[in-house]
Amino acid sequence: MDYSIKELESKANDIRVDIIRMLEHAGSGHSAGPLGLADIFTALYFKILKHDPKRPDWDERDILILSNGHCVPVRYAAMAHADYFPKTELLTLRQLGSRLQGHPERLRLPGMETTSGPLGSGLSQATGMALALKMDEIKGRSVYVVCSDGELDEGNSWEAAMLAAKYNPGNLIAIVDRNNIQIDGPTELVMPLENLRAKWEAFGWFVLEINGNDIEAIISAVEMAKAVTEKPVVIIAHTIPGKGVDFMEHDFHWHGKPPNREEAKKALHELRTLGGKIRSEHQ
Amino acid sequence: MHLRHDWSEKEPIRKGFGRGLLEAAKFNKNVVAACADLTESTQMHLFANEFPERFIEVGVAEQNLVTIGAGMAAMGKIPFVSSYAAFSPGRNWEQIRTTIALNDRPVKIIGSHAGVSVGPDGATHQMLEDIALMRTLPNMVVIAPCDSVEAEKATLAMAKDKHPNYMRLAREATTVFTSPHTPFEIGQGYVFRKGSDVTIVATGTMTFQALTAAKLLANKDISADVVHIPTIKPLDEEIILQSASKTRHVVTAEEAQIIGGLGGAVAELLGEKLPTSMIRIGIKDRFGESGEPEELLKHFGLDAEAIAKAAHKLLTDHTNHAH
Numbered sequence: 001m002d003y004s005i006k007e008l009e010s011k012a013n014d015i016r017v018d019i020i021r022m023l024e025h026a027g028s029g030h031s032a033g034p035l036g037l038a039d040i041f042t043a044l045y046f047k048i049l050k051h052d053p054k055r056p057d058w059d060e061r062d063i064l065i066l067s068n069g070h071c072v073p074v075r076y077a078a079m080a081h082a083d084y085f086p087k088t089e090l091l092t093l094r095q096l097g098s099r100l101q102g103h104p105e106r107l108r109l110p111g112m113e114t115t116s117g118p119l120g121s122g123l124s125q126a127t128g129m130a131l132a133l134k135m136d137e138i139k140g141r142s143v144y145v146v147c148s149d150g151e152l153d154e155g156n157s158w159e160a161a162m163l164a165a166k167y168n169p170g171n172l173i174a175i176v177d178r179n180n181i182q183i184d185g186p187t188e189l190v191m192p193l194e195n196l197r198a199k200w201e202a203f204g205w206f207v208l209e210i211n212g213n214d215i216e217a218i219i220s221a222v223e224m225a226k227a228v229t230e231k232p233v234v235i236i237a238h239t240i241p242g243k244g245v246d247f248m249e250h251d252f253h254w255h256g257k258p259p260n261r262e263e264a265k266k267a268l269h270e271l272r273t274l275g276g277k278i279r280s281e282h283q
Numbered sequence: 284m285h286l287r288h289d290w291s292e293k294e295p296i297r298k299g300f301g302r303g304l305l306e307a308a309k310f311n312k313n314v315v316a317a318c319a320d321l322t323e324s325t326q327m328h329l330f331a332n333e334f335p336e337r338f339i340e341v342g343v344a345e346q347n348l349v350t351i352g353a354g355m356a357a358m359g360k361i362p363f364v365s366s367y368a369a370f371s372p373g374r375n376w377e378q379i380r381t382t383i384a385l386n387d388r389p390v391k392i393i394g395s396h397a398g399v400s401v402g403p404d405g406a407t408h409q410m411l412e413d414i415a416l417m418r419t420l421p422n423m424v425v426i427a428p429c430d431s432v433e434a435e436k437a438t439l440a441m442a443k444d445k446h447p448n449y450m451r452l453a454r455e456a457t458t459v460f461t462s463p464h465t466p467f468e469i470g471q472g473y474v475f476r477k478g479s480d481v482t483i484v485a486t487g488t489m490t491f492q493a494l495t496a497a498k499l500l501a502n503k504d505i506s507a508d509v510v511h512i513p514t515i516k517p518l519d520e521e522i523i524l525q526s527a528s529k530t531r532h533v534v535t536a537e538e539a540q541i542i543g544g545l546g547g548a549v550a551e552l553l554g555e556k557l558p559t560s561m562i563r564i565g566i567k568d569r570f571g572e573s574g575e576p577e578e579l580l581k582h583f584g585l586d587a588e589a590i591a592k593a594a595h596k597l598l599t600d601h602t603n604h605a606h
Contacts, residue, residue, distance in 0.1 A: 113357065128352060132359070
């Protein structure tokens, strides 16, 4: 189905609503990252990815790796909206026996391409996947990997960046969620990442920089990335952590906690009445 | 068990891996390999020269080594990833845990140059904790072949196994005493010598020492059952219990920390199912040091004499106790 940008924006808002409901119900989990990533995951699942929810192991599908596994509520919500599993299952997040583990596990949930949580290993797995496709001379399949900015503190990320540039598999697109926060505070205080663009360029990557909460920008960046074959491509997606919920936006304290009942009520009210357009309202 | 009678030939165990990998790659085009800047040392050069398009050189980056492997395995490849055991799984255990073991991907992790017999390089490079590290991981198979011929067979078996595997290899030339007809199956232990007074359970480089110890013991009219355990996990419990119930005395032998190693595994088994007097030969909660391999093995009590002495002590203590 071909969605309009407006429909995709509305879908992203529905996904944010589900993220809040899931986290409030679970009583633990991460709020800011998943909310900030809702537009990217909406664009991926409803516009960009070649996939089939009825055949999660379809051998022609694109691969999506979520490296920063703690943001998995956004992926669960997007997958449920894409009919990988019933939306009612979303409220089992983090419960005993649930397929929706606190951090994603491939073996539990069809369509979950890998198990992740400990940071810094997604880019290298994606690189391995992309290289395997290249070895088999398979065209028309892409490997996407979403990483957080904070996880770029991990050396494993840069080991992978070097390797991907060396072999240039030609089918690898990394998306860095540049939301500027991590558990202990702003990234530039915890461990400065800037000049992030120059870092990736120095490692041999082609860099695109976009507003990661702008669905149109996300889609056109991926189109552009697909046209670049001389280097692996990283899209530095500037996002607002907690996007769509006023009291969460930009506040690193919301990195690793869920809303309580009152907060969830307030957040849901905002999302339902403002549709996540807080900035435009403030402007 | 079709063991060789001639014990004059020696070859590093890792050489068998190199041959096995090349052979496996010829049978199966999905066999791929990656190495962290130790291609020739780990004997992966045979594969890399023959199949350059299926070989990835990751540089000195062991975390990347295993996670690239996890990625390739996800796409249907059977990746063999090699380095020294001190670095892989020494450096990258969490990546192995999450992306390979919990993820149940058939990555074949090869840790070469394990044990004190690495010699002059010293403690940093003498990996002794790898068995313990890998044995605690669910889904992981842990293999320590006793000579190059068995390493070759183990490599071929690993290429067919659908789960994560770890294989530890040694640097130094080791006596070749198994033959192409000696059986090997993942998860299977083998009685290499039949005896009735004492059981010696050994793995890796120490199995040959165990057989030699059995000869020494025979000179003193002590009959030793030598059980070779090439697969430390899953452990062939039955073969150990059978032997232990017959002899009631068990010596374990490995070139690794006895805490969490083969000695640990056998003690756990016997402690629960058949409490038996035992002595664990191996490294006893300390690090290695520089020296010549033979010298170090003797220094740390990892030779046939030490095993025979332990067996003797078990039997003597028992006799004294009984009287």
